[in-house]
Amino acid sequence: MSEHGPDLDSLIDDDRFAQVHDVLVRAGPLPELPDLLARPPAVAVRRLSVGSPEP
Amino acid sequence: MAPVADEPEDRVRPDVHPVADPDGELLCRVAERDHEAFAILYRRYVRPVYGLALRRLHDRDRAAAATQRAFAAIWRSAATYVPEREGGARWLFTVARNAIGDHEGRARPAQLVASAEPPEIASREPRSESVAEDGWLAFRVHAAVAELPEPERVPLELAYWGGRSRSEIAEQLGLPLGTVESRTRSALARLVVRLEGLE
Numbered sequence: 001m002s003e004h005g006p007d008l009d010s011l012i013d014d015d016r017f018a019q020v021h022d023v024l025v026r027a028g029p030l031p032e033l034p035d036l037l038a039r040p041p042a043v044a045v046r047r048l049s050v051g052s053p054e055p
Numbered sequence: 056m057a058p059v060a061d062e063p064e065d066r067v068r069p070d071v072h073p074v075a076d077p078d079g080e081l082l083c084r085v086a087e088r089d090h091e092a093f094a095i096l097y098r099r100y101v102r103p104v105y106g107l108a109l110r111r112l113h114d115r116d117r118a119a120a121a122t123q124r125a126f127a128a129i130w131r132s133a134a135t136y137v138p139e140r141e142g143g144a145r146w147l148f149t150v151a152r153n154a155i156g157d158h159e160g161r162a163r164p165a166q167l168v169a170s171a172e173p174p175e176i177a178s179r180e181p182r183s184e185s186v187a188e189d190g191w192l193a194f195r196v197h198a199a200v201a202e203l204p205e206p207e208r209v210p211l212e213l214a215y216w217g218g219r220s221r222s223e224i225a226e227q228l229g230l231p232l233g234t235v236e237s238r239t240r241s242a243l244a245r246l247v248v249r250l251e252g253l254e
Contacts, residue, residue, distance in 0.1 A: 016247040017240075023250060027196035029216035031106050034119050040097040041123040043090075043130040 078143025085133035096147070097126055103197035104151045107190055111155050121158035125151040148194045192253065199249040207242035210235050 012021050078099070084092035104125050108118035128150050136146050200208060210228065213219040221239075225232045 012243075017243045020243050020246045020250060023192060023196050023253060024200075024211075024215050024246075027193040028110075029106075030102055030197045030200055030212065031109050033102055033105060034115060036119045037101055037105060037122055040094055040101075041126050041130075043093065043127060 076138065076143050078147065079136070079138045080143070082129075082133050082136045082143045082146065083138065085130060086136060093126075093130060096129070099202060100147055100151075100198060101126070102201045103194045104147075104155075106197050107148075107151060107194055108155045108158070110190070110193070111159065117158070121155045124158055125154040128154040144195065144198065145191075148191055151194075152190060195250065195253050196246075199246050202249070203242050203245060207238045207245070210238050211242040214239060 012018050078096070081092045081096045085096065101122065105118060105122045108121040108125070109115065112118045112121060129147060132150055136143070200211065203211065210224050210230075213224045213227065214221065217224075219227065221235055222232060224230075225235045228235065230238075
């Protein structure tokens with residue numbers, strides 16, 4: 001990798017690619033997920049208490 | 056046997072979305088308590104939200120707990136999403152950022168009480184404009200990268216964030232150099248479409 005960014009200079013041959021290249025560099029790394037986040041959190045539908053009228 | 060020629064993988068057709076804002080559509084379904092829509096949104100945004108939390112909290116365990124709390128907030132608050140007001144991605148970012156902000160300073164792991172807490176309405180006022188906009192850029196970029204097909208995403212991530220040269224990526228992935236290059240170009244072309252208007 002060069003000091004200016006990844007080894008992709010010859011691929012960045014288009015202004016639109018150059019803009020994407022800039023935002024990728026600015027965004028920084030996309031982190032790997034820990035195991036804890038492999039699944040969505042448990043969420044539940046709020047239950048009405050027994051005897052409550054339906055809305 | 057003749058070597059297999061590289062596929063011309065850089066001929067990318069822009070994705071055609073039948074829905075103008077697929078994230079907004081999913082949020083509307085989550086508001087109706089559609090668990091499948093929630094799972095799709097989760098897969099699409101968990102890495103960007105975790106990245107946002109990691110930048111704020113600088114601690115993997117706390118960032119993971121904050122990410123869970125953010126998605127619990129998204130589930131609780133989806134009914135407050137107004138499609139006419141903003142895009143789904145922007146709303147998700149705001150709710151996640153606020154939930155992560157609320158997590159700052161908490162000493163204990165999040166208790167997920169998604170069904171018991173009141174909805175969390177997305178604040179219209181960012182806590183810090185420049186920080187928020189930097190966070191938004193990274194969030195959008197990460198969401199777009201996370202959605203790339205894996206054969207394109209992996210070489211792109213290795214090139215940009217793994218510090219690998221193209222030849223090192225080719226060796227690591229066991230692919231011809233030309234394939235690495237064409238996949239990277241294809242990924243960049245998809246990102247041009249997905250990140251249009253972002254600056």
